[in-house]
Amino acid sequence: MTDYRRLRVALLGAGAVGSQVASLLRQHADELADRAGARLELVGIAVRDVDAKRDADLPRELFTTDADSLIVGSDIVIELMGGIEPARAYLLQAINSGADVVTANKALLATHGPEIFDAADQVGAEVYYEAAAAGAIPIIRPLRDSLAGDRVQRIMGIVNGTTNYILDRMDTEGAEFDDVLADAQRLGYAEADPTADVEGYDAAQKAAILASLAFHTTVPLDAVHREGITSIDKSMMDAARHAGYVIKLLAVCERLNEASGESISVRVYPALIDRAHPLASVHGANNAVFVQAEAAGNLMFYGAGAGGVQTASAVLGDVVSAARRHIAGGVGVGESTLANLPIVPVGRVTTSYQITLEVDDQPGVLATVAGILSEGRVSIATVEQTVVESADGESGVARLVIGTHKALEQDLSDTVERLAASGVVERVVSVLRVEGN
Ligand code: NDP
Ligand code: HSE
Numbered sequence: 001m002t003d004y005r006r007l008r009v010a011l012l013g014a015g016a017v018g019s020q021v022a023s024l025l026r027q028h029a030d031e032l033a034d035r036a037g038a039r040l041e042l043v044g045i046a047v048r049d050v051d052a053k054r055d056a057d058l059p060r061e062l063f064t065t066d067a068d069s070l071i072v073g074s075d076i077v078i079e080l081m082g083g084i085e086p087a088r089a090y091l092l093q094a095i096n097s098g099a100d101v102v103t104a105n106k107a108l109l110a111t112h113g114p115e116i117f118d119a120a121d122q123v124g125a126e127v128y129y130e131a132a133a134a135g136a137i138p139i140i141r142p143l144r145d146s147l148a149g150d151r152v153q154r155i156m157g158i159v160n161g162t163t164n165y166i167l168d169r170m171d172t173e174g175a176e177f178d179d180v181l182a183d184a185q186r187l188g189y190a191e192a193d194p195t196a197d198v199e200g201y202d203a204a205q206k207a208a209i210l211a212s213l214a215f216h217t218t219v220p221l222d223a224v225h226r227e228g229i230t231s232i233d234k235s236m237m238d239a240a241r242h243a244g245y246v247i248k249l250l251a252v253c254e255r256l257n258e259a260s261g262e263s264i265s266v267r268v269y270p271a272l273i274d275r276a277h278p279l280a281s282v283h284g285a286n287n288a289v290f291v292q293a294e295a296a297g298n299l300m301f302y303g304a305g306a307g308g309v310q311t312a313s314a315v316l317g318d319v320v321s322a323a324r325r326h327i328a329g330g331v332g333v334g335e336s337t338l339a340n341l342p343i344v345p346v347g348r349v350t351t352s353y354q355i356t357l358e359v360d361d362q363p364g365v366l367a368t369v370a371g372i373l374s375e376g377r378v379s380i381a382t383v384e385q386t387v388v389e390s391a392d393g394e395s396g397v398a399r400l401v402i403g404t405h406k407a408l409e410q411d412l413s414d415t416v417e418r419l420a421a422s423g424v425v426e427r428v429v430s431v432l433r434v435e436g437n
Helices: 018-027 029-036 067-071 087-096 106-123 140-146 161-173 177-186 201-215 234-242 308-328 365-375 409-421
Strands: 006-012 039-046 076-079 100-103 152-158 245-258 261-274 286-293 297-304 350-360 380-387 397-404 425-435
Touching: 006 018, 006 067, 006 087, 006 308, 018 029, 018 039, 018 308, 029 039, 029 308, 039 067, 067 087, 076 087, 076 308, 087 100, 087 106, 100 106, 100 308, 106 201, 140 201, 152 201, 161 177, 161 234, 161 245, 161 286, 201 245, 201 261, 234 245, 234 350, 234 425, 245 425, 297 308, 350 365, 350 409, 365 380, 365 397, 365 409, 397 425, 409 425
Parallel strands: 006 039, 006 076, 076 100, 261 425
Antiparallel strands: 152 245, 152 286, 245 261, 286 297, 350 397, 350 425, 380 397
């Protein structure tokens, strides 16, 4: 056996992901040593309760509640506790004591990333976070390294497994939102508080991380426009299917070329995707990230966005990279925020839309609706009208599904307000963006 240098590895957290990381580190110790060029010695695991039952069989003597002491003298610190504090304080402590750090903590990076990256820069350490967006899928390294010579134009990602699972079952089985959410919680996809999933907060954190990397720009979480999927119902699913679309919660990170110069938009919302688009065939709790780059063209990254052992794969890849760097020495690669492009509000984005209205089924109504759209600079691409049936068969209400050409979001929302206030529209049933066309 090669006599490798030993690197002290401290693990903070042994939950769904941490317990699998610890288990794989021990199980594949010899192979990982050959790959890293160093023996990765797991010196301890900090948790809240040393006696809690774990998902993997790990020696009791590795566990401690004293994270501070564990960090001191470690070469690599892996943070898998989640949340902001004390994860933030421990990561800063690790960096300042000379360790390279690995984390999967999207909530922390999306809110305190610059502070952590700056601290690492100051001391020449490196922060690895492949698992912080889209779980097991390699997407951080492709954006940071493989595409470093290209210009990313756009990312469209399905980056939350829970919402994809819910929307997929609503689409394929005609299931109701509440029933499927309960299943997602039972299967362990959803966060402890599923609001983070269904209201798009989790996806927004991942979007901020991906956009920062792709556009070499610091993207604060509050610059990400966010909408969740709680308003999506069976009738919207049916209408989408009828028009040849499927509804997905998308994280869209886009470079815009406005007259005033380049800017970016980062947004998370449920959107219609053509059924022929590669993202439409992402089923269940899987994730996928579709990247459009100037020279490389279209790239698609697909796989498990969550799960203990799957996410552990991405974490261990980072640990091997951290070990190689630690052995080679030198200064870590810092985050590139050199472009720092302006981030525009969603109102400045151009997309096409599907607007569903219930209107009075009277002569001239269609012309009135078309007039309001035209005044609002929203051009109609398609219109479909059906009569809304009532118990006696004569509701006097028609349903209009209007597909638009690309329009400015601000123009569209002003126009929808005018439609809602007009005498002919009974109800704005839904307004959904169409992406990927
Ligand atoms: P869990 O909630 O399953 O585990 C958290 C672990 O951290 C537990 O072992 C817990 O200890 C420990 N911990 C929490 N707070 C403290 C504290 N104050 N001091 C010491 N230990 C603490 O989390 P996951 O494994 O699911 O997630 C870990 C990270 O990975 C998160 O940032 C998450 O966002 C990210 N991630 C998770 C994915 C997944 O599929 N689960 C996918 C991608 C990323 P104890 O067990 O004693 O309570
Ligand atoms: N709750 C998250 C999801 C876990 O559903 O994708 C992975 O970040």
